[in-house]
Amino acid sequence: MIATPARYWMLFPSKHPFKLSSTPPLRCNYSVLHEWRNGPINENRSWGPAGPQPSELRTPTSFGDDSTASFSSLADYAALILSTPDPLLKSRLSHLAFSRWSSYCLPVGVVCPPDHPARPARPILVPPKEIQTHKSSGLPLNAYLLHNLAHVELNAIDLAWDTVARFSPLHDLLGDEFFSDFARVADDESRHFAWCSQRLTELGFSYGDMPAHNFLWRECNKSSGDVAARLAVIPLVQEARGLDAGPRLVQKLIGFGDHKTSNIVAMIAEEEVAHVAVGVFWFTQLCQKMGRTPCDTFKDLLKGYSVELKGPFNYAARDKAGIPRDWYDGDSLIQDATKKRLSEVHDRLATIISMEQESSKLG
Template sequence: MTTPVTLSDAACRVLNTADPAEKVRLTYAYAHEWRAGNIAEIGTSSPPDRPARPVKPVLCPPSDMPKRSAGGGKRRTNLIHAIAHIELNAIDLAWDAVARFAPLNLPKAFYDDWVRVAEDEARHFEMLQNRLVELGASYGDIPAHDGLWEAALNTNDDVLARMALAPMLLEARGLDTTPATVERLRANGDDATADIFELIGEEEISHVAAGVRWFEYVCEQRHLPPTPTFKSLVRERYKGQIKPPFNVPARTQAGMRADYYEPDCAAKA
């Protein structure tokens, strides 16, 4: 494997790789090369609007998705597969942030953060894929939806919008839902899956924190008030509804103040 000249070139190679296993392998390799200094320049390679995807899973509207739950049998497999699909998309979201916003000349720490996030998401995907295999399934066996990448397409024009919708809204929502899912998995005797979900939930806190950190940095650069700006972006660019309960301890640990999501943001978002 030839090491890419720039980090944005590496990001685009990952984004243009369809095979999930190869996407994970390249993510690990390029993250290592970046930290080692073998990739030293950010560069300005242009990312695709959509990352390459394998033939399976078939992508369907969210309303057509199979039922999933933390119980046993097929619904548990559906749940694990759905989260694996989110983690695969999250690998691409992190690399897309690296390449798409490279021309902004943000501090190196911005790119450090999203390379690290991509590596975390790759590991999360691997853990979930391995768990699917243990249960007699594999990634691609079950239909999935493209909702997460729709949020990416809707924020391609503005790093501030991307930070608001991806880590601060969607990933933060994962912080809210994970504890109850872990509890149900353990109640149903599936500690193996619960352990994976719990670890993912803990590590996602730092991803939300990265979103908050760079959202507030860009707000400062643009002389914008963070909370009203976040709420305005949510109203303008997010069509779904997210309601309490919120995982306040996890959000607080991520540096996300309550005024970002309560009370009027909770009512709208």
């Protein structure tokens, strides 16, 4: 048994296990989350002429010489996947892990995760400022954009499994559903990576053909000792940024003439809404147990971890995921209120003018 770091307890009013409320938080779009949680295991891991379809590649049943069937917990699988450098094997093992978790009632377990996930020799990781532009990369626009997305999805697999493994000592506090949610997120991200990898191959390229950055994992490390911060930094900031970027990326690909890739990106963006909803749900739950206001806590955490929120924001997708606008864009609320007041003034003036016109006719 791994001792729980003392700083974890700063999140909770006592060291005694608590039961998370079964009542959905007021702010969370629970219908999106409920539908996602209760969906079947998604076997559509390749992209065919009509869209997602089951893959012809079998999910591995073994890793090296040791059968993964001997793994006794979800956390064991998380540690294995984080230690797996091959991206496609990492993707397939993620699906295997979630499938076994869902089918065989494995315990969550407790592990000590690696400090960093294993990575392949390519792509070379460079600082974000050194990332090549499309023109200097030598890749066509669709392959360039798809490679960037594949890198995001690979990191997202590890981010989800790191959340499972790193906070496994808090299982008694968080409950099975927390870990089940993030295992399902990891499975989704592994499917997204598989789609991106397949499409890159069809275009004549592969993941690793251009340098990538390590920004996402750096952000993950900031929150390695605080589950509330992890929820704020990853689902509510990083994944929410994906909601903002998705439609723009789709339009660029349509403009380039690659409708198949644009359809893949659109599907990924649509599925990311539930991942953000997961973050909203659990962050709100934690704040309720801490007796704190979610909006203020979210802003305080971002300030404390030097995380910046940047627009433009996809309000429709963020609203669907259940992120209150005052968490990330208070100015929009002021603008909306101003527009509403101006509209009311306009309506009153129109009514007065109409009444005066009627009065002049009678006179």
